[in-house]
Amino acid sequence: MWLRELRLTSFRNYRSLAIGFENGLNFLYGPNGSGKTSVLEAISYLAVARSLRSASDAEVARWGDAGFGVGGDVIESDGGARTIVLRYRRGAGKEVSLDGEPLARLSDLVGHLRVAWFCPEDTWITKGGPDARRRLVDMTLCQIDAGYLAALSCYRRALRQRNEALLNWTPDEESDRVVEAWSGKVADYGGRVIAGRAAMIPRLAEKVSRFHAEISGGDTLTLAYRSSVPLGDAGRSPGEAATGEEEAIEPGEARERFARALGDGLEDEKRRGFTLVGPHRDDLEVKLDGRLLRTFGSQGQHRTAAIALKLGEAAVLDADGRGVVVLLDDVLSELDNERGAALVSHMGRHGQAFVTSTARAARELAPGAGEGEGVACYHVNEGEVVRE
């Protein structure tokens, strides 16, 4: 799938914009604050109905305007075209339509346009805390499995309720039963989340290892799902490259184990007032040649690992061959030319990619490809985008 045209109204600093793109590499360059990232952000709205910059909808609407609109024409791999339109009005919320038909739920949008977003902060994804790595896993899964998206949002809701129940806990039977009731629902939804992650991560790991070996010239990068819930054999590979299906766990089995872990830690949780175990504390462990990258990696090793992770994410999103749109937001400034070129050329293989940069020179990272062969350059300045 690829995005043929994007239309914006009252979006960030764009009053109105309609622009066509190439099914290949699209370079957007211009000064800082000119609106390059906003174009990528608009594309993320068409894919997942929200900002991948984690901005609120109200922030995205142009200053003083009542809302915003994003529209796009997506060309499917079989040649079919679909038009996605998302409208937001302050106070009224978001509406999405597909080919003019309003969608009942925002989650019905999932799968029509898939995106992999890569921003400068992501170059530290293997160095920092587990949140960023969980986000990568969740963003990937939510775009290929609408059931996962539903389970994850129910899980977050139930978890907040359980934490509040723990915070208000008093030593009496009634209070115990309220916490227990929320434990039941947290385990129900959480079991589905764990099962989804345990099934996807080995597929991601296999692809990431391969890309990493290609770019680094031989170092072995391995990924493993480290759930805070003891999963027994499942999800606990001894650090070796995770392949195959042996790590899979049924949602029902995951729910049982999670429920048991919640029961085991209950006394501690009552004292501390929040949930200590569950998918919200999972991690994706990254090892380089058998050693934990987080604790010893050099800057260059972290960057190479980040690129491999993002390439792996794009490959998993594209596993069914329908394509994925890659959004590289000002990442090249963080990378040396060699890594930058490796990233751009690999990303281009999945089909369409958008690359933002302050310098037009970024275009030179796609050697051999001339204008008109799926490569286009756009100059972005003060709410206008001009194709060269």
Place this chain on the structure above:
Amino acid sequence: MLSFPPTLDRLIKLLGRLPGVGRKSATRIALRLIQSTEAECRELARTIVEAREKTGRCSICGGYTEDDPCPICADERRDASLVCVVERPSDVLALERTGRYGGRYHVLDGLLSPLDGIGPDELRIDSLVERAGEENLREVILALNPTAEGEATSLYLAKTLRPMGVRISRLASGLPVGGELDLADELTLGTALEERRDLSA
């Protein structure tokens, strides 16, 4: 800017405070009202006041009623050993419309939601427990929304009622009747699959 005469404007504002009535609908209703006869307007106004005065809650089930106990709780022909637990009084009407249920009801007046400060004491749970003890119930059917809050409340009630030896059930979750499989959302379809029914027997 041209505006309506002050009294009409006030009517529009009052109507606009009602649930589900926006400014446009409020204006349409108000314009229709001032074109109707005085008798019609008086009847509407009187009925609003009367409905508010006369409608109370049943002391047994908590449903809306003009008499206490309500016609459902007072009906000797209904199965007194069967109680269906619902969140709101309007849920009683929804279940009555099915014409399939011959037991009685119990309105909880909400669902457990720690985030909104709603615990067991804010709900009509004590009176349900009392009923389970005194009325010698055979079965309690939990008919709460299949949301996180509804299902957690069901788990809580099941745990609370279990020692009383009463049978506890909850409504099935699954595919909408007459619906199409590929239109069902993934969580519903997953639940329907888990709670599938045996047809071989």
